[in-house]
Amino acid sequence: MPAIAAPASVSAPAAPVTPGADFEALARQDPEIADVVRAEVRREAQGLQLIAAENFTSPAVLAALGSxxxxxxxxxxxxxxxxxxxxxxxxxxxxxxxxxxxxxxxxxxxxxxxxxxxxxxxxxxxxxxxxxxxxxxxxxxxxxxxxxxxxxxxxxxxxxxxxxxxxxxxxxxxxxxxxxxxxxxxxxxxxxxxxxxxxxxxxxxxxxxxxxxxxxxxxxxxxxxxxxxxxxxxxxxxxxxxxxxxxxxxxxxxxxxxxxxxxxxxxxxxxxxxxxxxxxxxxxxxxxxxxxxxxAGPAFATYAHQVVSNARVLAEGLAGEGFAVTTGGTDTHLITADPAPLGMDGREARALLAAAGVVLDTCALPYGEGRGLRLGTAAVTTQGMGEAEMARIVALFALALRGERNAPTEVRELARRFPPYRG
Ligand SMILES: Cc1ncc(COP(=O)(O)O)c(C=O)c1O
CATH class of the missing domain: 3.40.640.10 (Type I PLP-dependent aspartate aminotransferase-like (Major domain))
Structure with a gap:
């Protein structure tokens, strides 16, 4: 790896009043890593992030992290x-x-x-x-x-x-x-x-x-x-x-x-x-x-309840599409579903969904063969999506799992309306 020379301004900061995450400084000094960050922001914004363990933090949280x-x-x-x-x-x-x-x-x-x-x-x-x-x-x-x-x-x-x-x-x-x-x-x-x-x-x-x-x-x-x-x-x-x-x-x-x-x-x-x-x-x-x-604020309580409502709608919709939804639904942000009734294993379903820009995990199934799908609604709820968008996501699952050519465009179109990073 070639050594990256730190510009003078980096090795000797001129006592800025509010130093912190400065993407432009990163881009000037290390374009290779800056490109990775840009590509990841693009990936996150263009797809549907349904990994149950993920979310989008606020700019204030990111600022403290980069302080x-x-x-x-x-x-x-x-x-x-x-x-x-x-x-x-x-x-x-x-x-x-x-x-x-x-x-x-x-x-x-x-x-x-x-x-x-x-x-x-x-x-x-x-x-x-x-x-x-x-x-x-x-x-x-x-x-x-x-x-x-x-x-x-x-x-x-x-x-x-x-x-x-x-x-x-x-x-x-x-x-x-x-x-x-x-x-x-x-x-x-x-x-x-x-x-x-x-x-x-x-x-x-x-x-x-x-x-x-x-x-x-x-x-x-x-x-x-x-x-x-x-x-x-x-x-x-x-x-x-x-x-x-x-x-x-x-x-x-x-x-x-x-x-x-x-x-x-x-x-x-x-x-x-x-x-x-x-x-x-x-x-x-x-x-x-x-x-x-x-x-601790009221907006967070609204968000948390919306996360659960969204997951319930998504679970019901997936059951309607033929997935075997574990426990018949959810009380939380999290859904596990077996696509076996659709004639496929979780790994195959995840690959088809990923090809359309829908990102989720597979998971072990307590009973039965193969793997199921595990998904969650925290990230999409943070993006501002509600029940109507969950119904749309169910329809997009069906498109993606049938391997329809327009699935990636349709996924992007939904994601574009709810940018995870604003301003
Ligand atoms: C129940 C439970 N415990 C522990 C962990 C571990 O967290 P981390 O990945 O931050 O180590 C996870 C992460 O997914 C989890 O779901």
Whole structure:
């Protein structure tokens, strides 16, 4: 790779009043990477982004992410850092913590986890020892890698027992969870999934955990944004620890977060730093604070409810097109659907949809062969789409899956009316 010489103005900034993300500076210095950014913006704007874990953050969140707070090293916690000069960035972390506590009604918040996986790792580190038994949703039913996959630390370090969903209804089989808890005596039970489209019964999980003296860990990476907007029940009153991502429906920067009661606060903080992470990413923490601030406003509640209404319309429409929609619908932003009744596997369907500019994931199916499709409505809702556009998306699925030549043009035409980046 040829070395890129930094122009003098970059190596010696002339103390600008509001330094920060400056795309023109990037384009002047490194056109190759600037082109990648431009191409990605184009790709995002020209297609339909239905990946259930994605969203479009606000310009304010992006500005905080691209701010000079990225330059500051800050190991430790506000008021107790291992580096000097943290008194200014401490304010950002205190604001983020206070906003997270207020938003979710939690006694304690740790906003440092670099990702959802890092949050789960820290939760386990706080509560479990290697070799302990962990009861979590099995991966074929929608468990995340951190819930006991053999290729993940969780599967290697813990004795993992997986619970599943009912074959008929696709709903969590609470009797099975209770029976497994009684026979396997886990140290912790995890409620949370990458693809479960319904609200878990947190009270039922709490009762099962109490019955066997286990900790209850809620991995609310997906629904936490709906919780913030009052569009889904909160796990906070029930779980000992709540793990979350900040970048999905919550619409913040890529990152993680932990919520817990006072009694576990110190263990959780020490499990994040110094046990599993080093320096906090202050630019990301500032961006999380911005996102929590946005999520506390009434517009966010409207958005969160619209996300769910949109998903319901989309699920109904896909069922009408012949997809086998898991659990018969959704309570959330997320839909899982098996295209097998249409004579194709999820992988084939995803490829046909991608060719038309509709971007989504495949997912494991708890029962049945092959893979299903997993999609979500957070990003398209942020773009301003409503129920009418969801009905249009259903029609576009049908066009794309029939391989019709006009499908990409029709997808672009819809996307063009709802630009993800404005101004
Ligand atoms: C339930 C659940 N837990 C954990 C994670 C991990 O988040 P990250 O990709 O930020 O590590 C995800 C991400 O999709 C998730 O859905």
């Amino acid at each position: 000079p707070l990225a330059n500051k090293y800050a190991e430790g916690y506000p008021g107790a850092r291992h580096h000097g000069g943290c008194e200014v960035v401490d304010a950002a972390e205190r604001i983020a913590i206070d906003r997270a506590k207020g938003l979710f009604g939690a006694a304690h918040a740790n906003v440092q986890p670099h990702s959802g996986s890092a949050a789960v790792l820290a939760a386990y580190a706080a509560l479990l020892k290697p070799g302990d038994t962990l009861l979590a949703m099995g991966l074929p039913s929608g468990g995340h890698l951190t819930h006991g996959s053999p290729v993940n630390f969780s599967g290697r370090w813990f004795d993992v027992v997986g619970y599943g969903v009912d074959a008929e209804s696709g709903l969590i089989d609470y009797e099975q969870v209770a029976a497994l808890a009684r026979t396997r005596r886990p140290r912790a039970i995890v409620v949370g999934s990458i693809s479960y489209p319904r609200h878990p019964d947190y009270a039922a999980f709490r009762a099962i955990a109490d019955d066997v003296g286990a900790y209850l860990v809620a991995d609310a990476a997906h629904p936490i944004g709906l919780v913030a907007g009052g569009a889904a029940p909160s796990p906070v009153p029930y779980a000992d620890v709540v793990c979350a991502t900040t970048h999905k429906v919550l619409r913040g920067p890529r990152g993680g977060m932990l919520l817990c009661g006072e009694e576990l606060a110190e263990r959780i903080d020490r499990a994040v730093f110094p046990f599993t992470q080093g320096g906090a990413q202050m630019h990301t923490i500032a961006a999380k604070a911005v996102a929590f601030g946005e999520a």
